[in-house]
Amino acid sequence: MANHQTMRRKRDDGDEGVEGSLRRCIVSGESMPPARMVRFVMGPEGDIVPDIAHKLPGRGYWVGSDRLLIQRAVEREAFSKAARTKLVHPADLAFRVEALIVARLGELLGLARRAGVLTLGFAKVEPLLKAQPGRIAALVEASNSGGADRGKLIGIARRNPRIRVVGCLTDEEIGVALGRENVIHACLSYGPLADRFLSEAERLGGFRVLCPAEWDVASHREGCGI
Numbered sequence: 001m002a003n004h005q006t007m008r009r010k011r012d013d014g015d016e017g018v019e020g021s022l023r024r025c026i027v028s029g030e031s032m033p034p035a036r037m038v039r040f041v042m043g044p045e046g047d048i049v050p051d052i053a054h055k056l057p058g059r060g061y062w063v064g065s066d067r068l069l070i071q072r073a074v075e076r077e078a079f080s081k082a083a084r085t086k087l088v089h090p091a092d093l094a095f096r097v098e099a100l101i102v103a104r105l106g107e108l109l110g111l112a113r114r115a116g117v118l119t120l121g122f123a124k125v126e127p128l129l130k131a132q133p134g135r136i137a138a139l140v141e142a143s144n145s146g147g148a149d150r151g152k153l154i155g156i157a158r159r160n161p162r163i164r165v166v167g168c169l170t171d172e173e174i175g176v177a178l179g180r181e182n183v184i185h186a187c188l189s190y191g192p193l194a195d196r197f198l199s200e201a202e203r204l205g206g207f208r209v210l211c212p213a214e215w216d217v218a219s220h221r222e223g224c225g226i
Contacts, residue, residue, distance in 0.1 A: 015060035016082050023062040026082045027069045037062045048079045048089040052100045066206035070094040098207040106177030108197045117189040125185045133160040137194035140186040142171035166201045168208040
């Protein structure tokens with residue numbers, strides 16, 4: 001009886017392309033963890049709605065978290081084909097998804113600040129990286145940050161391979177999330193919020209470069225001798 005109820009629940013609530021703990025992208029056909037994907041559901045007016053948190057009711061349609069894949073889903077009407085009914089989607093769906101992931105990252109930064117696990121500003125981040133690198137899960141650098149200070153911090157961070165460098169948010173996006181202007185340098189201490197932030201950053205990596213290669217080249221120059 002229990003097995004019958006479980007199977008019925010899966011039929012009622014299951015998503016398109018569910019394969020155990022993986023989901024299948026309706027564009028590429030690749031199966032991957034949900035954390036690397038974006039879920040979409042049908043809205044009340046037959047429109048396609050991004051479900052960034054993977055919590056909205058209804059059958060979900062999964063696409064890899066990548067700008068090109070979402071653009072292809074729109075161009076090929078992959079959502080309508082998967083749903084077997086005509087669904088309406090905006091042409092700029094990929095940009096809307098990107099903005100939603102950015103907003104989610106901002107929310108996590110705000111939570112981290114209130115929890116006391118976010119350190120802001122070069123003057124505080126640099127000594128923390130030097131003295132307690134084992135505490136740091138991520139160095140967050142504004143994508144439009146200046147090369148000299150950024151190079152010094154990345155040079156220090158790269159000495160500990162466990163520290164991730166995230167540079168996909170602008171100073172304005174970080175500042176808006178924290179209610180401050182021009183936040184350039186920050187670091188997140190290890191913990192659940194850092195894990196969630198890094199997972200969302202990986203999803204944003206399908207839309208933006210997480211850490212430009214030239215940053216590491218500059219860090220060798222700026223960070224030497226520190």
